Amino acid sequence: MQRDSLFDMIGVGFGPSNLALAVRLAEEPGAASLAHCFIERQPEFGWHRGMLLDDCRMQISFLKDLVTLRDPKSRFTFINYLFERGRLPDFVNLKSFYPTRVEFHDYLNWVAQAFDDRVHYGETVTGVEAVTAPDSSGQVNSVRVFSRDEAGREWQRVTRALSIGIGGSAQVPEAFAALGPHNVIHTANYLTSIDRVVGAPQSGPRKRIAVIGAGQSAAEVFIDLTRRFPGVDASLVIRSGALKPADDSPFVNEIFSPAFTDVIFAQNKDMRRSLIDRFRDTNYAVVDRALIEQVYEMLYLQSVGGEPRHRLLANTAIETAVRHSNGQLELTLRDRLSGHACAERFDALLLATGYGRATHLGLLDGLAPYLGDALQQGNVGRDYQLATPAHFKPRIYLQGCCEDSHGLSDTLLSVLALRSDEITASLMQGADQARASGPQIEQKNNGVGGGRMASAL
């Protein structure tokens, strides 16, 4: 009988969350024997490539990189990245804590390259199932992870622990999903789709594009459309009365400090929700003040020029959306103050409608019979470990989907350095316990190479 090789941990997704974990595991001498790998669906490392606009800046200090708050002496600091790239003195001259996203992406990629031998790129994890003990105890000691590579081949690997770091999934409200995908684009795919939508410069009539949403991504793509595409007339449609600035003042910013995770976690469910709601305007449906000023100035200057092409439609509710036979998209827009409604046609819609954080539920559905309602309830410990019944031994760590229990920083970069430390500590403790207990059916894997093609079974 062919035996599965056994990992101590498999990371699903290789974005900043699991990248920070890879760094932490590499820097912890005690974790050297921990067999682990990561599975990432993109063919190479990429951090929100669809929104890597040239001049957009980080919304977080570079000192909140993958490691500095945990260990400023790590070789994976942003400062060491600048040093190795030969740009440290020039960066200092910028007098800024906020690099461009393009530069931060290059930093993340620089770190990721150090872990190429641990990552299976181009594989999408499709499901997970429990591996029960061969005796009749019903105990589950490990889980089997299924993935599919770009050639359509199925893979499976067995592990004692999972770190789920799959980020958010583009959220498309039902009314827009019903239009079909053609020229209805979520901002997550902005850069990969916009040239096709706009077409060649000066070819045919001007394109009317509506950007829908009032957050940072909406404002970023709105400005980008107006700057890069002279053949586009852009309308930014927002329900609220104005673009609102993100509150990044210092006392408020303390909610993103790693220590605040303890404060949130210590509260009961209602108080956690209340605290998160109180500080929502740090992260959701808000825009950097400097960007708001750019939008305002752009609109002002075009009114001076007497040729208003781009618009901010505030207090505007979208009541219906239909596709016409010529491909144009018609929106019924109602002014929420006057009550007046009108229909307008657009050549494309850009949806800055945010990200859902529930994809892990589908991914872990195969474990549902073993987990009770812990998964649906988001019942996680302070160490991000899903609470599981006593007979279910594998540990499942959830990153980026614990905002309800761990606070607003959970979906951001702010706590990555410390969260990876907390997960590593928990992982090592768990691995010691697992090794000390009962016989295992699988043989231990020594590194990334393990896994077998399902077709070979």
Ligand SMILES: Cc1cc2nc3c(=O)[nH]c(=O)nc-3n(C[C@H](O)[C@H](O)[C@H](O)COP(=O)(O)OP(=O)(O)OC[C@H]3O[C@@H](n4cnc5c(N)ncnc54)[C@H](O)[C@@H]3O)c2cc1C
């Ligand atoms: C445009 C944009 C700008 C942002 N800027 C900032 C910022 O300045 N500061 C900040 O703190 N936060 C920012 N954020 C928030 C963002 O969530 C974090 O920066 C960060 O990306 C979180 O990392 P992650 O690894 O949890 O998720 P992600 O970065 O989303 O990475 C998840 C990874 O999992 C992979 N994956 C998903 N499903 C599967 C699967 N089934 N199988 C295999 N792989 C899978 C994805 O391909 C992806 O690579 C920004 C978000 C966006 C969209």
